[in-house]
Amino acid sequence: MSLSQQKIAILGGGPGGYEAALVAAQLGADVTVVDSDGLGGACVLTDCVPSKSLIETSNAMTLLNRSDTLGIATGGLATVNAARLYHRITDLARAQSRDIAARLAAEKVKVIPQAGQLKDPHTIEAAGESVHADAILIATGASPRILPGAVPDGERILTWRQLYDLTEVPRDLIVVGSGVTGAEFAGAYLALGSRVTLVSSRDRVLPQEDEDAANLIEDVFRRRGMTVLGHSRAQAVRRSQDGVTVTLEDGRTVSGSHCLLTVGMVPRTDGIGCPEAGVTLDRGGFIEVDRVSRTSVPGVYAAGDCTGKLMLASVAAMQGRIAMWHTLGEAVHPIRLGHVAATIFTDPEIATVGVSQRAVDAGEVVARSQKLPLATNARAKMAGFRDGFVKLFTSPGTGVVLGGVIVAPRASELILSVSVAMEQRLTAEELAQTFAVYPSLSGSVTEVARELMEFTPDSIV
Ligand SMILES: Cc1cc2nc3c(=O)[nH]c(=O)nc-3n(C[C@H](O)[C@H](O)[C@H](O)COP(=O)(O)OP(=O)(O)OC[C@H]3O[C@@H](n4cnc5c(N)ncnc54)[C@H](O)[C@@H]3O)c2cc1C
Numbered sequence: 001m002s003l004s005q006q007k008i009a010i011l012g013g014g015p016g017g018y019e020a021a022l023v024a025a026q027l028g029a030d031v032t033v034v035d036s037d038g039l040g041g042a043c044v045l046t047d048c049v050p051s052k053s054l055i056e057t058s059n060a061m062t063l064l065n066r067s068d069t070l071g072i073a074t075g076g077l078a079t080v081n082a083a084r085l086y087h088r089i090t091d092l093a094r095a096q097s098r099d100i101a102a103r104l105a106a107e108k109v110k111v112i113p114q115a116g117q118l119k120d121p122h123t124i125e126a127a128g129e130s131v132h133a134d135a136i137l138i139a140t141g142a143s144p145r146i147l148p149g150a151v152p153d154g155e156r157i158l159t160w161r162q163l164y165d166l167t168e169v170p171r172d173l174i175v176v177g178s179g180v181t182g183a184e185f186a187g188a189y190l191a192l193g194s195r196v197t198l199v200s201s202r203d204r205v206l207p208q209e210d211e212d213a214a215n216l217i218e219d220v221f222r223r224r225g226m227t228v229l230g231h232s233r234a235q236a237v238r239r240s241q242d243g244v245t246v247t248l249e250d251g252r253t254v255s256g257s258h259c260l261l262t263v264g265m266v267p268r269t270d271g272i273g274c275p276e277a278g279v280t281l282d283r284g285g286f287i288e289v290d291r292v293s294r295t296s297v298p299g300v301y302a303a304g305d306c307t308g309k310l311m312l313a314s315v316a317a318m319q320g321r322i323a324m325w326h327t328l329g330e331a332v333h334p335i336r337l338g339h340v341a342a343t344i345f346t347d348p349e350i351a352t353v354g355v356s357q358r359a360v361d362a363g364e365v366v367a368r369s370q371k372l373p374l375a376t377n378a379r380a381k382m383a384g385f386r387d388g389f390v391k392l393f394t395s396p397g398t399g400v401v402l403g404g405v406i407v408a409p410r411a412s413e414l415i416l417s418v419s420v421a422m423e424q425r426l427t428a429e430e431l432a433q434t435f436a437v438y439p440s441l442s443g444s445v446t447e448v449a450r451e452l453m454e455f456t457p458d459s460i461v
Contacts, residue, residue, distance in 0.1 A: 014041020354403015
């Protein structure tokens, strides 16, 4: 049998699964996807796509409500039509899922809309049907972690997946957890008009992120009226008649109308037959994989959140594609997690790529760094904002760009220049000699590169 006639079975139709299916189909394989909750996965239906759609609305609100500073006379504060907002979000997510279904159908990928499980290293079983394959990819994703004393009821005590069933914007929202998801929703609901209390067990919000960026966002949150409780670990959340009370470990209580729990994710690997088929899980239940997505069992691959690597759609999709290239005999580069560009969609956004300040400070990486506040950028002044910066890391001596942090509106778009520089091993000098538009925020990227150019005495004439 030629490689192009191989059979591939995929468990899970999120970005890890459906992107892999597209690659396998492109390479001529016979592909079946088994998915229980809808193509696009949690990414499209409940997590990434809905949250970013909500944040688009919250950003528009922020702009509208400060439009007077730009010389626009309005009739007062803009408010949200919650029904229309949530309807738009769920419609958009379902449409995106349908687009993916159509694309898979066009590529002749078979889809079984059922829960499935691994029967043996070459078989997935779903609703009594056995799908035999030469290679299997597991991409079952992850679910919100639930605290024992804070069980969501879908009305007042919520995971982020239940927000879009609300009929109102919470009047008084308590967000438990100050990681990426907590910070994004806390900022968004603040802009949408909720009173927001952010409960953080650590000394600051976004404890895993660049400290300069996290401090800036916390400062912006506080200035805009958010209550941020540091060193405050939530122990229990109870529902009252018309609200919620969060009890902290030190006995303090916080009351509000709704509580959103954002305390991490657990892998969806229970009961899908991994140990029985010999697939090794780590202590947290995540599937152990190498850099080409191989599990402990030959022919069984895994991708995405169920592997617990970087929990990002872009990483899930790349792990899935790599698995297919590998099993179908294509040349493949092992995944490089150190090159992943990521964004926290707060306002302003925080985008990062490459080495971190933490690694530099810990002496794990030797790097020079330079930070340029956006307040000096002409375009930022014209648009009326001043919170943000561009930080670049370079290798001492060679000047090669090692990474960067951008805090700015649409930093998610701006970070690409740093990613390209890093990927292509460009030096600060080469980046500095690249034309940026004047006026533009990307001008700050070339400007900070200029500040990092190294001159030897001989080069100064
Ligand atoms: C609030 C939030 C916002 C996010 N925003 C971003 C962002 O802006 N950018 C970004 O890159 N990432 C973002 N992420 C992360 C991103 O959503 C995940 O990394 C991504 O969904 C992982 O893809 P996946 O394919 O591994 O899993 P999923 O998207 O979870 O898909 C898994 C699929 O497997 C199916 N499945 C599970 N078990 C079975 C079974 N037994 N049988 C059949 N099917 C099964 C499920 O139905 C689901 O369709 C966000 C996450 C959250 C929580």
